[in-house]
Amino acid sequence: MHIKQELTERHVLTLTVDNEAGTLARIAGMFTSRGYNIDSLTVADISEDHTTSRITIVTKGPPPVIDQIIAQCERLIPVHKVTDLTEAGPHVERELALVKVNGTGDQRVEAMRLADIYRARVIDATVNSFIFEITGGPEKIDTFVSLMREVGLVEVGRTGIVGLMRGADAS
Amino acid sequence: MPEKSGAEILIDILVEQGVDTVFGYPGGAVLPIYDALFQHKKIKHVLVRHEAGAAHSAEGYARATGKPGVVLVTSGPGATNAVTGIADAFMDSIPLIVLTGQVATNLIGSDAFQEADTVGITRHCSKHNYLVKDPAELSAVVREAFVIATKGRPGPVVIDIPKNVQVATASTDVKSPARSRFTYAGEADYAEINRAVELIANAKAPILYTGGGIINSGPTASEALRELAELTGAPVTSTLMGLGAYPASGEAWLGMLGMHGTYEANMAMNQCDVMVCLGARFDDRVTGRLDAFSPNSIKIHVDIDRSSMNKTVRVDLPIVADVGMAMRQMIDVWKGRKYKTQPLTEWWSRITGWRAVDCLSYPGSTQEIMPQYAIERLFEATKDKAPIITTEVGQHQMWAAQHFHFDAPNKWLTSGGLGTMGYGLPAAIGAQMGNPDALVIDIAGEASIQMNIQEMATASQYRLPVKVFILNNEWMGMVRQWQELTYESRYSESYSDSLPDFVALAEAYGWKGIRCDDPAKLDDAIAEMLAHDGPVMFDCRVHKTSNCFPMIPSGAAHTDMILHADQVSGTMDDEAKALV
Numbered sequence: 105m106h107i108k109q110e111l112t113e114r115h116v117l118t119l120t121v122d123n124e125a126g127t128l129a130r131i132a133g134m135f136t137s138r139g140y141n142i143d144s145l146t147v148a149d150i151s152e153d154h155t156t157s158r159i160t161i162v163t164k165g166p167p168p169v170i171d172q173i174i175a176q177c178e179r180l181i182p183v184h185k186v187t188d189l190t191e192a193g194p195h196v197e198r199e200l201a202l203v204k205v206n207g208t209g210d211q212r213v214e215a216m217r218l219a220d221i222y223r224a225r226v227i228d229a230t231v232n233s234f235i236f237e238i239t240g241g242p243e244k245i246d247t248f249v250s251l252m253r254e255v256g257l258v259e260v261g262r263t264g265i266v267g268l269m270r271g272a273d274a275s
Numbered sequence: 276m277p278e279k280s281g282a283e284i285l286i287d288i289l290v291e292q293g294v295d296t297v298f299g300y301p302g303g304a305v306l307p308i309y310d311a312l313f314q315h316k317k318i319k320h321v322l323v324r325h326e327a328g329a330a331h332s333a334e335g336y337a338r339a340t341g342k343p344g345v346v347l348v349t350s351g352p353g354a355t356n357a358v359t360g361i362a363d364a365f366m367d368s369i370p371l372i373v374l375t376g377q378v379a380t381n382l383i384g385s386d387a388f389q390e391a392d393t394v395g396i397t398r399h400c401s402k403h404n405y406l407v408k409d410p411a412e413l414s415a416v417v418r419e420a421f422v423i424a425t426k427g428r429p430g431p432v433v434i435d436i437p438k439n440v441q442v443a444t445a446s447t448d449v450k451s452p453a454r455s456r457f458t459y460a461g462e463a464d465y466a467e468i469n470r471a472v473e474l475i476a477n478a479k480a481p482i483l484y485t486g487g488g489i490i491n492s493g494p495t496a497s498e499a500l501r502e503l504a505e506l507t508g509a510p511v512t513s514t515l516m517g518l519g520a521y522p523a524s525g526e527a528w529l530g531m532l533g534m535h536g537t538y539e540a541n542m543a544m545n546q547c548d549v550m551v552c553l554g555a556r557f558d559d560r561v562t563g564r565l566d567a568f569s570p571n572s573i574k575i576h577v578d579i580d581r582s583s584m585n586k587t588v589r590v591d592l593p594i595v596a597d598v599g600m601a602m603r604q605m606i607d608v609w610k611g612r613k614y615k616t617q618p619l620t621e622w623w624s625r626i627t628g629w630r631a632v633d634c635l636s637y638p639g640s641t642q643e644i645m646p647q648y649a650i651e652r653l654f655e656a657t658k659d660k661a662p663i664i665t666t667e668v669g670q671h672q673m674w675a676a677q678h679f680h681f682d683a684p685n686k687w688l689t690s691g692g693l694g695t696m697g698y699g700l701p702a703a704i705g706a707q708m709g710n711p712d713a714l715v716i717d718i719a720g721e722a723s724i725q726m727n728i729q730e731m732a733t734a735s736q737y738r739l740p741v742k743v744f745i746l747n748n749e750w751m752g753m754v755r756q757w758q759e760l761t762y763e764s765r766y767s768e769s770y771s772d773s774l775p776d777f778v779a780l781a782e783a784y785g786w787k788g789i790r791c792d793d794p795a796k797l798d799d800a801i802a803e804m805l806a807h808d809g810p811v812m813f814d815c816r817v818h819k820t821s822n823c824f825p826m827i828p829s830g831a832a833h834t835d836m837i838l839h840a841d842q843v844s845g846t847m848d849d850e851a852k853a854l855v
C-alpha cells in the first residue's frame with residue numbers, strides 16, 4: 105500500500121484577528137494539527153488601538169480542503185474574518201526580500217545590473233558586497249533570488265506575502 | 276474601593292453563572308481557590324480520585340442536566356490528567372469549564388515545580404482557552420468562557436490561573452461583562468428552509484438522519500424532531516450520540532445507523548432519495564466507505580458549526596443554524612403551506628422488508644448469559660424508571676446502543692467521538708450528582724471499568740447509588756473482534772488476564788457486589804441490584820466470545836454489512852488495515 109497524494113491549489117487567505125497572546129499559536133497550530141500546509145504566514149498589528157492584527161496565510165490544498173481551512177479558521181474564537189483573496193477576485197500580493205551578494209569585478213557589476221532591471225535598491229554596500237531590497241510578487245522575488253545565486257548570493261531574508269483586494273472596498 | 280482576591284472573584288462569578296457543583300482535586304497551585312471554596316460554601320465540591328474522573332464526571336453532569344460541567348484541578352499533573360476528558364468533551368461537543376492552577380506568572384517558562392504548558396497542551400482539544408495574568412481580567416474571562424462553552428456548538432473551555440493571580444487582589448467595582456466577540460448561528464435562513472421543506476415534501480424516500488446536535492440544542496429540539504417526523508412521515512435514524520432525541524418506541528424509528536447500526540437504518544440511508552442530516556456530522560463510523568455513501572440522495576445538512584459542512588461528504592443544501600430552531604421553522608413552513616403527510620407506501624414497504632432481516636437477533640443460550648440478552652433484561656427491568664445510562668467503550672457499548680432503547684434525550688451518556696475507555700463510571704457519578712433521584716447505570720466492560728475504577732470511592736463518599744453493570748467477557752472484546760476480522764484471530768494482548776474479584780472489590784469500597792452467570796437467575800439478580808439503595812457493582816459473566824453484529828467493517832459500504840458471525844472472514848487488505 106502507498107500513501108495517496110492529491111492535486112492542490114494555492115490560496116492566499118487574510119484573517120482579521122484579536123491581537124492577543126496565543127492567537128498566532130492557535131492558528132498556526134490548527135494548521136499543523138489538522139494537516140494543512142502553510143507556505144507563508146505574516147502577521148502585524150494594524151489597528152490604531154493595537155487590538156487587531158491582520159494575518160496573511162498562503163496555503164495549498166485541494167478545493168474542499170481550502171474550504172475546510174477557512175471554516176476551521178472561522179471557528180477559532182479570536183478570528184473575526186477570513187477572506188480568500190484567490191477566490192474573491194482581483195487582488196495584489198507583495199513580498200519584501202533582503203538579498204546579500206558577495207563578489208568583485210564583473211560579478212559585482214552584473215549583480216548591480218540585474219538589480220537595476222528588477223528595481224531592487226541597494227541598502228548596504230561594502231567593497232565586496234551588497235544588500236538589495238526588493239519588493240514584488242512572489243514569482244518576481246523567486247526569479248531575482250535565483251539570478252543572484254549566479255552572482256554570489258550569500259543569504260536571503262523574506263517577509264512572506266501580504267495581500268489586499270484591488271478596488272475601493274475592504275476585503 | 277473594595278478589593279477581592281482572584282480566588283474570591285472566581286468563586287463569585289461561578290455562583291453568578293449558576294454553578295452549584297464542581298468536580299475537582301486539590302494541589303499546590305489551586306490552594307487559594309480551595310480555601311475560597313471552603314469559606315464560601317455555596318458551591319458543592321465533589322472530590323474525585325483522579326483528575327480524568329473529574330473531567331468525565333463533569334461531562335456526565337453536563338450531558339444529563341444540560342448545564343455546563345465545571346472542573347477544578349491543580350497545575351502540571353492535575354491538568355495533564357484532565358486532558359483526556361477535555362479532548363473527549365471537545366469531540367462530543369459537551370460544555371465544560373475547566374479551571375486549572377498554574378505556577379505564578381513570574382515562574383512561567385522556568386520549568387518550575389508542577390509547571391506544564393496547559394494552554395499549549397489543551398489548545399487544540401478545547402474550544403478556547405485562556406491564561407489569566409491579572410485578577411482584574413478574571414471576571415470578564417470567566418463570563419466569556421461560559422458563553423463560549425455553552426453557545427453555538429458547545430465545548431470545553433480551559434482557564435489557566437497562575438497561583439499569584441489567585442492571591443492578588445483587584446477591584447470588584449468595575450463591571451466587566453463578557454466580551455461580545457463570539458457569534459454563533461441561531462435561526463436558519465427562510466429561503467433555505469423553504470427549499471428543504473420542498474425537497475422533503477416531494478421526496479419518495481426521505482430519511483431523517485439525526486445526531487447529538489439535537490440533544491445539545493435542548494429538549495425543545497427533541498420535541499420538534501418528533502413533530503417533524505410525524506408531519507413528513509419520514510423514517511428516523513440516529514447516530515450513537517443522538518439516541519433518545521427520537522423515541523425508540525416511535526413508529527418511524529429505524530434504530531441507530533453506522534458501523535454497528537441496524538440493517539434497516541443503513542439500507543435506508545443507502546437507498547433514500549432525500550437525506551436530512553440534523554445535528555450530525557457524517558462521521559466515518561456513520562458513513563463507511565465515502566464513495567459508496569448514499570449515492571443517489573439529495574443531502575440537506577443542518578448544523579450549527581459551519582466547519583461540519585462538506586467536511587467529508589458534499590451536501591446539496593447546507594443550512595448553518597441551531598438545529599432545534601431550524602426544525603421548528605421547517606414545521607412552520609410545512610404547516611403554512613398545508614403540505615400533507617405522504618404515506619410513502621413503497622418506501623415503508625421496502626423498509627419493512629429490511630426490518631424482516633431481524634439484524635439484531637443473536638443465538639440464544641440456556642447455559643450462558645448472552646451479552647445481548649443481559650442488556651435486554653436490564654432494559655426490561657428498568658424501562659419504567661427512566662434510567663440514565665452511561666457506558667464505557669467496546670462491544671458492551673455497542674450492545675447497549677442496540678438493545679437498550681431510549682425514549683427521551685439526556686438519558687444516554689457515552690463517549691462517541693474519542694471513544695474513551697474509563698468514561699462511564701465517572702460520567703455516571705456526574706449524572707447522579709445532577710439528578711439525585713434518578714437511576715443511573717454504567718454499562719461497562721471488565722477492561723474499561725478498570726481505567727477509572729478508583730472513582731468507586733467517590734461514589735461511596737457522596738453516597739451516590741450508581742450501578743455498574745459489567746458485561747464481563749474476560750476479553751477486550753472489541754479488540755478481539757477486530758483481530759478475528761483482520762488478523763486471522765491472532766489475539767495479541769487482548770485477553771483480560773488477572774481480573775480482580777469484582778464482588779470483593781465492590782465490598783472493599785463499601786459497595787454491594789453481585790455476580791451472576793446463569794441466565795435463569797439473571798432477572799432476580801438485576802432486581803436485587805435495583806432494590807439496593809446504594810452503589811452496586813454487578814459482575815455479569817457473559818458468553819466470552821460473542822461478537823457484535825451487524826457490522827460494517829472499516830472502509831466498507833453500507834450495503835456490505837456483516838450480519839452474522841458466520842460471515843466473518845479472517846483477513847483484510849492493507850488499505851482496510853490502515854483504517855481505524
Ligand SMILES: Cc1ncc(C[n+]2csc(CCOP(=O)(O)OP(=O)(O)O)c2C)c(N)n1
Nearest residue numbers: 669670671696720721722723750751752753
Ligand atoms: C483509553 C482507551 N484505550 C484503548 C482503547 C481501545 N479499545 C477500544 S475497545 C477496547 C476493549 C474494551 O474492552 P472491555 O471494556 O472489556 O469491553 P468489551 O469490548 O469486552 O465489551 C479497547 C482496548 C480505547 N477505546 N480507549
Ligand SMILES: [Mg+2]
Nearest residue numbers: 720721750752
Ligand atoms: Mg470485555
